[in-house]
Amino acid sequence: MRVLCVLLFLSSIVVNAQEDKSLYFGLKGGVHYYNLKASIEEPVSGVAGSSGVSGYGGVFAEILIKKRVYLNTEIIYSNTYRVNFIQSVTHLRYKFNKRWSLGLGPQIDFVLNSEDAIEEDDVILKKKSFSVDFGVQYDFKNNMFFETRYAIGLTSLLDYNLNEAGPLTTKLNSLRFGLGYVF
16 A cells, blocks of 8 residues: 555656656666575574576656755565565665766565465564665666676564574565666
């Protein structure tokens, strides 16, 4: 429901800001390689994590703050090891020239299907996690761009205790490659 409200809000801004050259909107999508990195306080055999490749897609809005400095916010849907996420990413982007830019900012991962994703009764999937996201973007001449980004998980996705070994920490890291279109 929150995502729908945000999308409706962004749509209303698009209608009012079509002539404003400092506000941009667009779509993006691509593939991402994810790694669920598992660790515990005391080593136990069989605890490693999971990795794989999946797709992502979403919408973004970007506003010019100052010459070459942009604030970019986006809502992205992604799937990682049976878990569906809505990810909210905010970047401060610096454009080195007309084509290349570098972005850095926080990412919040909202879990959509926490009850169905984990089959263990004593494992609890958290509703959200936090990451740091950074990347590089190359802008083409036709309103399209290519991006590559890396997100480093800061908080654990699971609440699970392995008795004497201690709590299991599972952090989500991802590497993304995608294309986008600016309206």
